[in-house]
Structures are given as structure tokens and as C-alpha cells.
Amino acid sequence: MDGNTILLATVGDPVAQVQTPARMPELFAARGINATWVPLHVTAANLPLVPAMLRGIGNFRGCSITVPHKMAMLTLVDRATPRARLSAGVNLVRREADGSLTGDMVDGLGFVAGLADAGHSVRGKSAWLVGAGGAGAAIAAALCEAGVAWLGVQDVDPSRARAVADRLSPHFPAIRIMAVDAAPAAPDFAINATPLGLRPTDPLPFAIDGLPATAVVCDIIMKPAITPLLHAAEARRLTIHPGAPMLTAQMPLYLEFFGL
Amino acid sequence: MDGNTILLATVGDPVAQVQTPARMPELFAARGINATWVPLHVTAANLPLVPAMLRGIGNFRGCSITVPHKMAMLTLVDRATPRARLSAGVNLVRREADGSLTGDMVDGLGFVAGLADAGHSVRGKSAWLVGAGGAGAAIAAALCEAGVAWLGVQDVDPSRARAVADRLSPHFPAIRIMAVDAAPAAPDFAINATPLGLRPTDPLPFAIDGLPATAVVCDIIMKPAITPLLHAAEARRLTIHPGAPMLTAQMPLYLEFFGL
Numbered sequence: 091m092d093g094n095t096i097l098l099a100t101v102g103d104p105v106a107q108v109q110t111p112a113r114m115p116e117l118f119a120a121r122g123i124n125a126t127w128v129p130l131h132v133t134a135a136n137l138p139l140v141p142a143m144l145r146g147i148g149n150f151r152g153c154s155i156t157v158p159h160k161m162a163m164l165t166l167v168d169r170a171t172p173r174a175r176l177s178a179g180v181n182l183v184r185r186e187a188d189g190s191l192t193g194d195m196v197d198g199l200g201f202v203a204g205l206a207d208a209g210h211s212v213r214g215k216s217a218w219l220v221g222a223g224g225a226g227a228a229i230a231a232a233l234c235e236a237g238v239a240w241l242g243v244q245d246v247d248p249s250r251a252r253a254v255a256d257r258l259s260p261h262f263p264a265i266r267i268m269a270v271d272a273a274p275a276a277p278d279f280a281i282n283a284t285p286l287g288l289r290p291t292d293p294l295p296f297a298i299d300g301l302p303a304t305a306v307v308c309d310i311i312m313k314p315a316i317t318p319l320l321h322a323a324e325a326r327r328l329t330i331h332p333g334a335p336m337l338t339a340q341m342p343l344y345l346e347f348f349g350l
Numbered sequence: 351m352d353g354n355t356i357l358l359a360t361v362g363d364p365v366a367q368v369q370t371p372a373r374m375p376e377l378f379a380a381r382g383i384n385a386t387w388v389p390l391h392v393t394a395a396n397l398p399l400v401p402a403m404l405r406g407i408g409n410f411r412g413c414s415i416t417v418p419h420k421m422a423m424l425t426l427v428d429r430a431t432p433r434a435r436l437s438a439g440v441n442l443v444r445r446e447a448d449g450s451l452t453g454d455m456v457d458g459l460g461f462v463a464g465l466a467d468a469g470h471s472v473r474g475k476s477a478w479l480v481g482a483g484g485a486g487a488a489i490a491a492a493l494c495e496a497g498v499a500w501l502g503v504q505d506v507d508p509s510r511a512r513a514v515a516d517r518l519s520p521h522f523p524a525i526r527i528m529a530v531d532a533a534p535a536a537p538d539f540a541i542n543a544t545p546l547g548l549r550p551t552d553p554l555p556f557a558i559d560g561l562p563a564t565a566v567v568c569d570i571i572m573k574p575a576i577t578p579l580l581h582a583a584e585a586r587r588l589t590i591h592p593g594a595p596m597l598t599a600q601m602p603l604y605l606e607f608f609g610l
Contacts (some may be wrong), residue, residue, distance in 0.1 A: 091371040092369075092389075093366040093367055095371060095388065097389075102410075104353075106353040108353040109352055111353065126386065127351070129351075129353045131408030132406060132408070132410070139402055139407070143403060147392055147399070148363075148391030148392070149365065192407045276558070290581060320453045
């Protein structure tokens with residue numbers, strides 16, 4: 091760290107749980123990048139401060155956006171990539187040379203890449219996605235782009251699940267995309283994209299009783315590394331896929347997005 | 351660094367030269383403080399962003415203020431300590447529990463403490479201070495508080511030197527304080543508080559030809575560690591005092607101010 095250090099950040103509310111600030115220094119060191127990645131605890135009411143900071147702080151190159159700001163940040167950037175618009179949210183924002191702000195969404199790409207790194211291809215498979223917030227919407231879009239055959243989206247707020255399905259369907263006419271309110275018959279992947287599991291007192295995001303023995307149970311929560319959902323799946327001898335690979339797969343995309 | 355890391359910063363334009371971000375990690379580690387100190391490159395036009403950040407980012411506890419913002423920042427805080435008002439500037443700003451902002455100025459205290467650490471007492475001595483900007487005004491106030499007998503303040507803009515002398519005189523009636531436009535007869539201390547010396551092409555801030563052999567020539571510039579002024583003084587076998595001790599002496603004051 092010195093006066094020339096490039097500043098990057100993760101913006102969220104809360105931020106205590108974010109992993110990127112702890113993970114990035116090793117990557118910066120390995121690549122000889124003089125940058126630091128800090129947490130920024132910003133409430134929804136203060137979110138417009140973040141674009142103001144990106145425009146007004148010379149060495150603040152960009153940030154990642156986490157819960158609950160991904161959808162709101164889409165409305166605060168000057169332009170967004172097609173995958174961000176398809177996801178109705180951004181998890182990355184950078185300042186361009188002309189001072190304008192570009193948003194991107196690589197949560198879904200990171201999730202699918204993390205699955206692939208673990209040997210799980212989603213092409214032609216069926217996926218039950220629980221949680222249609224910022225990360226869930228991005229994962230839904232990326233599953234479609236990766237060629238799932240069937241996608242069921244569920245949310246505690248059914249209108250959010252329908253909105254995701256309605257947004258994606260016209261773009262992927264070959265895929266059966268629908269909002270659901272219960273577990274489908276035999277999904278290949280059952281994915282938690284809700285925040286349930288961050289707190290020890292949270293209920294399970296969904297019941298795993300009806301899942302087939304071949305199902306891969308996925309969680310996007312990174313802390314705890316093995317959530318109660320994944321513990322329950324392990325106890326039933328189902329294959330599990332934790333949250334960490336989603337970030338690991340995204341970190342090089344972050345650097346690429348920020349031109350580092 | 352993790353999601354609970356407290357954010358602190360040095361705000362300036364430029365910031366490439368600032369030393370605090372590089373010096374603080376050692377102090378944080380020694381005291382077991384989970385905090386990071388980053389540079390923030392902010393122009394004068396964007397300075398109001400800094401109080402907005404202090405109010406709006408939960409884990410941004412405060413910042414130090416460097417050239418050229420010390421005087422302007424005094425007008426952007428909710429309250430300032432007596433020594434900050436006497437210095438007409440702030441170099442530290444923190445957010446209080448109620449969200450209001452308090453400014454302090456410890457540049458001068460750090461300068462005098464750094465001199466004392468090097469064995470130089472200013473009590474009863476005469477000081478020629480060149481540079482009446484934010485840091486110069488703070489050093490002038492601290493020299494008076496430390497009991498100099500005579501203080502001559504010089505600036506390329508004579509009105510700035512007069513403003514410093516006029517502000518301090520009523521508070522220190524026993525000290526002879528005046529604006530000057532040339533070297534006094536035989537100062538005990540000759541102090542550069544201008545930015546001249548930061549760039550290799552800068553002229554010397556003042557001529558050292560007329561200084562007595564007993565004079566201590568001081569610079570507040572930290573990079574380069576030994577400025578051309580100090581090289582010239584060394585060549586004349588005068589005692590020199592570089593800029594680094596001013597920061598070293600301030601660093602514990604920073605932590606105290608931020609409640610760390």
C-alpha cells in the first residue's frame with residue numbers, strides 16, 4: 091500500500107460476511123498489481139454515494155456489489171452489459187476513461203464456471219433455483235446461457251420468480267423456463283440463491299427430502315463454507331457444491347473487468 | 351482484511367506522495383487493529399464527497415487530510431478543536447456516534463513532537479517559518495503553543511503570512527509574531543512548510559546562505575527523505591531535521607483521534 095495504490099471495494103449491507111477483500115491480496119501479489127480491495131458498508135438509502143465516489147475519487151477504479159444492492163445499482167450506472175440487463179442487476183461497476191460508469195454481472199457466470207470446475211456440466215440438465223434476488227436472477231440467466239433444458243425458479247415472493255422467468259423466456263425459446271412454488275419431480279441441480287444459511291438460526295431454504303439420489307445440491311453462501319442445507323444434503327449422501335467456487339471462478343473476471 | 355475491516359484514508363490531490371498508507375499497516379498489526387489505510391485522490395471540486403462518504407459508509411471511520419484540502423475541510427466539518435480553529439485548517443476528520451463530523455489538526459503538534467524526539471526544544475527560541483498554507487499555519491500555531499519567543503512567517507503570498515500572524519498574535523501576547531518577507535538575522539530554526547522540494551525541478555524554498563552555524567534547518571516534505579534544501583544545509587554543515595519525524599510523531603495521535 092502506498093500513495094499510488096488503486097482502490098477497489100465490495101459494497102454491501104451487511105458487509106461483514108464478504109470474502110473478496112480477504113481473497114484478493116494473494117491474487118494482487120501474484121500478479122504484481124498495486125491495488126487494495128476494501129469492504130464498504132453502505133445502506134440502500136446511501137447507495138447513490140457509490141457512483142459519486144466512482145466519479146469523484148481518482149484512484150477508485152471500481153467495485154463489486156453485493157446484497158441487497160445488485161438490482162438498485164443497475165439503475166445508477168450509465169450502461170450495463172447484455173448479461174447484466176438479462177439478470178436485471180449488476181455485481182461489478184467500473185469508471186471508464188470518460189468518467190461514465192459501466193455495470194456488469196458475472197455472478198451467474200462464476201456460478202456456472204465454479205460448477206464446471208467441479209466437474210458438473212449443466213448443459214441439457216434440469217435446475218431448480220430457489221431465490222430470485224440479484225444473485226438468483228444472474229444465476230438463472232447464466233444457466234440458460236449455458237444450455238440447461240429446464241429451469242424452475244422459486245421465490246418467497248412469487249412475483250419475483252415470475253419476473254425472472256418472464257424476462258428470460260423470450261431470449262431462450264428452446265428452454266423450458268417457469269416459476270414454481272415447490273420442488274419439481276427430479277431436478278439434476280437444486281440451488282440455494284437465498285441468503286438463508288448466513289445466520290445459524292435461519293431455516294433451511296428448501297427441503298431436500300424429495301430430491302433424487304443423483305441431485306447436486308448447491309449453495310451460493312460462502313460463510314459458513316458448509317451451510318446447514320449442505321450438511322443436510324451430505325447426511326442424505328447427495329452430491330453437494332458449496333459457495334466458494336463461485337467467487338474463485340469470478341476473481342479473474344473481476345480483474346479483467348477492471349483492466350488489471 | 352475482511353468484511354469487518356475499518357476503513358481509514360488519506361485524502362489529497364495529489365496523493366502519490368503520501369506516506370501514511372504505507373506506514374500504518376505495521377502499527378495496526380502491532381496493536382491488533384483490523385483496519386486499513388488507503389489513499390483517496392480527490393480534487394478540490396470533489397472535496398464535499400469526503401464528508402458525504404464519512405456520513406454514508408458505515409465502516410469508514412475517518413481520514414487524514416493533506417495538500418491542498420486542509421483549509422477547505424475546516425468549512426465542511428460540524429465542529430473543530432481549538433487547535434484546528436487556531437490553525438484555520440484540519441488534517442484529521444472523524445465521524446462521531448451521532449453521525450456528525452469533528453475535525454482536528456495535529457500537523458503542528460507532530461512537527462514540534464518530532465523536533466523534541468530529535469532533541470530540539472523550541473521553547474524560548476526564534477523560528478523562521480516559510481510557507482503559510484495548511485501545514486504551515488498548523489506549525490505556526492504549535493510553535494506558539496510550545497513557547498517560542500519569536501516567530502516570523504513568510505509566504506509567497508504575503509497576505510497569507512499576515513493572516514497567520516494576525517490570527518495567532520491575540521492568543522499569544524508574550525510571543526513576538528510577525529509576517530516577514532526575508533530571512534531574519536539569526537533564527538534558531540528555519541522551517542520549510544511549502545511544497546517546494548516534492549518535485550526534483552523545484553527551486554529551493556529559501557536561501558540558506560545567511561543562516562547562522564547554529565541554525566536547525568527543517569523540512570516537512572517526506573518524499574524525498576532528504577530534500578535539496580536539506581542537502582544544501584548539510585553541505586554548509588548546518589543541523590538538519592527531515593520530514594519523516596513529523597509523521598512518526600503523529601501516527602499515535604491519529605489512532606487516538608480515531609478511537610483505535
